[in-house]
Amino acid sequence: MLIRHRRWQEIANTKTKRSTVISVLRWTLLRHATQSLNQIQDDETKKNLLREEMSWLNQYWAQPVPKSDLIPKYWQRLFLAKSLDVRRDYYEYLFNEELRKERHRWLMEKRKDYIDMMSDPNRHECLQRTTIHALLETKYNPERWLDLYALARAARLGDFFVVDGGFEYAHVRHSYFSALVQRVFRCFKNLHHFHAPAYIIISDLSHNPQTAGHPLPHEHSTYFHATRDQYIDLFDKDRLVYLTPDSPNEMTHFDHNAVYIVGGIYDDENKEPLTYQKAVRQNIRHEKLPLDKYLTFHSSSSKALAFHEVYNILLTLKHTNNNWIKAFRYVPKRKIATRVEEEQEQEHEDEYDNVQ
DSSP states (O other): OOOOHHHHHHHHHOOOOOOHHHHHHHHHHHHHHHTTGGGOOOHHHHHHHHHHHHHHHHHHSOOOOOSSOOOHHHHHHHHHOOSHHHHHHHHHHHHHHHHHHHHHHHHHHHHHHHHHHHTOTTOHHHHHHHHHHHHHHHHTOHHHHHHHHHHHHHHHHTOEEEEEOOOGGGOSOSOHHHHHHHHHHGGGTTGGGOSSOOEEEEEOOTTOTTTTTSOOTTTTOSSEEEOSSOHHHHSOGGGEEEEOTTOSSBOOSOOTTOEEEEEOOOOTTOOSOHHHHHHHHHTOEEEBOOHHHHEEEOTTOOOOOOHHHHHHHHHHHHHTTSOHHHHGGGSOGGGEEEEOOHHHHHHHHHHHHHHO
């Protein structure tokens, strides 16, 4: 059922009613209107409809929705969403992004206050107490030291994961290395789930203008190692495996002797097969994750994963004896239409055993 064009604007401008009957009727009309978003030409009308949908979901379904207005990129993705479930997942993702940014803003303000207090000569006593407590919290944080010990053990045993940092030319931002380091730190969010993680090396930074001529900011970090050397000079070529979504070779299992490489590309606008071309040019093995076998992506979603997601997938394969279903739980929900569950996979295996 499609609603005529003159009704869309009326629905978009309708205020929230507290009456149950009116609210249900209003939601029914709104559902029919949002199902016909592709029929509407005016972007502002689409935005008003989606704002009304977010308001209704938040009020009656307790759906997390973003509080601030969205940027055009997010509006376009919502316009392309074909179902309410997809939009709800995206609303929750945007809500979490807002929380993350607010927390980051709060931490920056707290840091600024701390710096101001450090520079105030009239608050030595308070400064001493605060500094001691901050030092104790950092020094005697058992979870942090367990993570560092696990990473140091991985480096000592030669268990490495390489992020190829030679792609600054593919990004328009000048702060490529700083943004790359921020994304590398996301790999350590779930580090406590794995007893044998892989030590991360950011390589191929020799042609990076941001790091040329002066020491690397995180060259001696305890969490990872950044170097200007190339990975083909650091490791035996037979151990190297470049993971790229453009490779024709599908990965079948986790190789415990391999050193896996991912490209340090975080620009979603870049669609060129840069990592695949580099792997072919250097004549090293290249593979892709079997995403299509276990996942169905939305038509508007990219199959390219961030390297912290690939890092968690590889560690899960390593710790679960190649359980792809558990590993692919680190693929963001907003990209997935359907996924194979463990029960379905077990049924397929039982059917195969019966045929045998």
